[in-house]
Amino acid sequence: MPEAAPRSYLAFAPTSWMSALPPATRLVFHGDRTARAAVGRLFPIPVDDEVCRARVDGERAGLWLGPDEYLLLAPAEQSAASIAQALDAALGATAHAIIDVSHRQIGLEIRGPLAARILNGACPLDLDPAQFPTGTCTRTVLAKADIVLWRPRAEAFRVEVWRSFAPYAIALLTEIARDLIPADSTSA
């Protein structure tokens, strides 16, 4: 039998304000209040009334995407299968759905004092710290691409975008940044 086929990952040279995040494990978790409580004991997810918020524990993060939908993020070394298995075991007969979407999307980090302004070149949300504080996450758009936007730190945003839309998102943000960031500081 052959060696495991290697991974090909987005090739993108980071700049001072944008980089592609390394491959990660991603799971979509769906479930009701009981299921959420069970998952919450193993994986950081925001509690019930924290809409559009993420919870972080070490290298893991759980993002609220909807009333019964969460995006679970973990480093690639923690396999989707092992996390799903552990959660399935904890959930037992409680109704839920866990889907591996690790390869469906890629993560971009947009950082620095102009991060919000760059994103606002294509994202219509109010990213003022008072309206979109650290820890906020939501589905939104980047012009013609659907994205999940999360603000893990005050001056850093994580964009999760479906893999085939990633070149568009990167090119669009680069085009926007040309008018906001002096050319000599765009490469890292």
Next chain:
Amino acid sequence: MSRWRTAAGGCVDRSRPLAFRFDGRAYEGLAGDTLASALLANGVHLLGRSFKYHRPRGILSAGAEEPNALVTLRRDSARVTPNLRATQIELYAGLEAQSQNRWPSLRRDVGRINDWLSPLFPAGFYYKTFMWPRSAWKSLYEPLIRRAAGLGVAPSEADPDRYAQCYAHCDVLVAGGGPAGIAAALAAADQGARVILCDEQAEFGGTLLADPRARIDGAPAVQWVERSIAELAKNDRVVLLPRTTAFGYFPHNLLGLNQRLTDHLATPAPQAARERLWQVRARAVVLATGAIERPMVFPGNDRPGVMLAGAARTFLNRYGVRVGDRAVLLAACDSAYAAALDLHAAGVTIAAIADVRAQATGALPTAAREAGIEVLDRATVLGTRGALRIQQVSLAEVDGSGALGRARTVRCDALLMSGGHTPSVHLFSQSRGQLKWSDALQAFLPERSAEAERSAGACRGIYDLRAAIDDGAAAGADAAPARAGARRDPPVDADPADAGGYLGALPLAGTRSQKSFVDLQHDVTMKDLALATREGFRSIEHVKRFTTTGMATDQGKTSNLNALAIVAGALDVPIPQVGLTSFRMPYTPTSFGSFAGASRGDLFDPVRCTPMHDWARTAGAVFEDVGLWKRARYFPRGGEDMHAAVARECRAVRAGCGIFDASTLGKIEVVGAGAAQFLERLYVNSWANLAVGRCRYGILCREDGFVYDDGVVARLRPDRFHVTTTTGGAPRVLAMMEDYRQTEWPELQVWLTSTTEQWAVIAVQGPKSREVLRSLVEDVQLDAAALPHMGVAYGRICGVAGLVMRVSFTGELGFELNVPADHGLAVWQAVHAAGAAHGITPYGTETMHVLRAEKGYIIVGQDTDGTVTPDDAGLAWAIGKKKPDFVGRRSLQRASMQAATRKQLVGLRSRDGRTLLDEGAQIAETPAQKPPMRLIGHVTSSYHSAVLERPIALAMVAGGRSRMGRTLYVPMPGGDVEVEVVAPVFYDPSAERIHA
């Protein structure tokens, strides 16, 4: 320095001269000039020719409302912008402007003949005059009229500039940076609000920039402006946007702002964005858009040198330019006297002030008289003279009975008029706010807001400077979310509020032969309006369209109120009864580029590529667009055309093995205890009886019973289905599923997740596909007993956990390998390498289309068109007969949906065995019909079949299944093609190959 430039004063920098050209001639202006002020400083008043009559025209105003002074700016062959208002163009070194609508030159223009022929061109002439012969309208008259009339010429090259866009939010957006707007921004900022203050001009200050007498807070008003703007600039919660026009007001306080970034620069940085479109969502809006001075309607009122009095004052005080040596003022309000006094003080001879009123007694008229300026009361204008510049004006007194009194002629080189002010309610009106007519101010004023919006200052009829600043401050404080901090209350010392005003044509204008223009940009005269009322038009909306008054690029900023008054006068009704036309965005013309922004070229749309895209590109694939996806269409080798490549690929799949990238297929994971029930209700098929490890071809209808999408559905676990959709249908199928899940069947425990991009899908098809894959797949037995047709299993593919589906869209033995997308390329390469010994051939979508058509498999959207039921498509077998319901079932039970005469899917065989039918061709029962033909169907798919060595076609034909073996006729460009109706399965009808 030219003799029209003052020695000191204004916002121009006399130490920085700027060379520029107008119509090829070199001139010099100053930094801080507009093109209009610079030309006036050079004594140039003739700027263009009018739209219809080609009359010489000059500069009417000093701002955005300018109807006459339209020019074309040219930076290079691609950067040509027509129809720009010279009054808004900031001068830069090397600026090149051209006049418009003239030939061969501005001073000698052949089109001027239209003016003498004007009796031929009354209002609405194109509805009446050029009606015979009818055919000549399109070919002769319309092109001629379009060439003769019209404004600047549209550029023909692609716009090389970049345009930026952004979204922004704020608590208070203030549109207009005059006294009221600045006061509003200060007051809102004092409350800690996030504020955006925008103004269309390069400098904030509005009318204060041209008012040397006003003092605010103990200092000249311009110093108050400077201090206030500096203070706002320091506040990091305030965004100041000069050169930014609020051009559109959209629902829920979304405003469109157009910011000009480089137009004022002599040498913009290469590749710097030219403009930025702001889409601002404001919690509250303060409109401080000011008022526009109104011209007066009298015979000969369009000559160069006839100008608004306030504009002359602006040119003098802000730009240091005298608009003439000897001016006559025509006044209906006191502010005209302020202009007269300033000009008088600057050395301009004021030949006379003709006031239409009986006796003006305000402070300014009194001051003018005391300065020794002659004032004529109850005056009117009988006409003017001067070919390319006004030379004299005939003034007359109108006596108490309205009859012509004493007349006299006054020599002048400038005639400065002020008919009062019209509040700028454009944005307010765009926001759907309600206007109300004020008899006191003779103006439409904001009455009731539709949005979280407040108007402040002159745009709501508050002309007194102190009151306007108070009004702005109150609006700004009121608009801010918090109410804290002290109110500012700077002392204001200024001229009294303007009083007076005049609407419509001056007395006796209608009795003179010279034209009295109302709409200068569209050349509409008072006689045109009178004609419209005589022809029976009553509503201003109809008058407007008949005469085109107010329909030019300036949207009638200076003309609408006069037009209304003339129509009201002719009909003898009050002005509000004639109505008011709508104000539409944009406030001033806005470039297409700023709306397009980055959405051009490669960024026009996302281009979606599969994980194996680069491999296909390297292999020489020709791609086609399928939705946003790029899909390999065929892989030509050694100079093959599409036909040859597809034929080779088809034969390879049928005889050996082909490999195909199916990653773009939509994939939805449907999971939960209610998953089977959910699909049972949604799709026409039965799902409860589908065993784990098996697949089924599913059909999804809309409520109307017509086929919406199709795809293979695999049951992976009792509560987990892997649903595939068409490439283009993936988003809408997921949206439809979510809609039903959330709104119709919330009781079902089921969740939906798109996995389209999680999986790379590699289809390996052909009799040798099992042999190719045997060495690559672990944990799954590939033989027919263990994995029969429509079987599915989890397994390891090239060492990667994935999904092996035994499915076929070719009619051959086939597999679809699903592997996590990052592994797609490596697995593809491994399969391709392993297949080399078996002659594995990459094939594209065109080959896929031929192979599926040979088997009679439909493509939703090609063989169906949104009016095809499952039975029409020959798919009634798929419908779960015992199901109580599914989406579309009720519609399918209607008699008309079951009629035997409906169009049904059939195959067509050209009788001659070689003619390829056109896709989309119609089908007739009998040959050589004359129109109107009776057509009974159409060809949906048509290909040359390489393995069958003849053309094949699928078609939708009325009652098609009852016509098997009959001959029909397909009219094509070369004549009728005789075809035989056959079953739609052309190849391997017993389906032995697929089960191999």
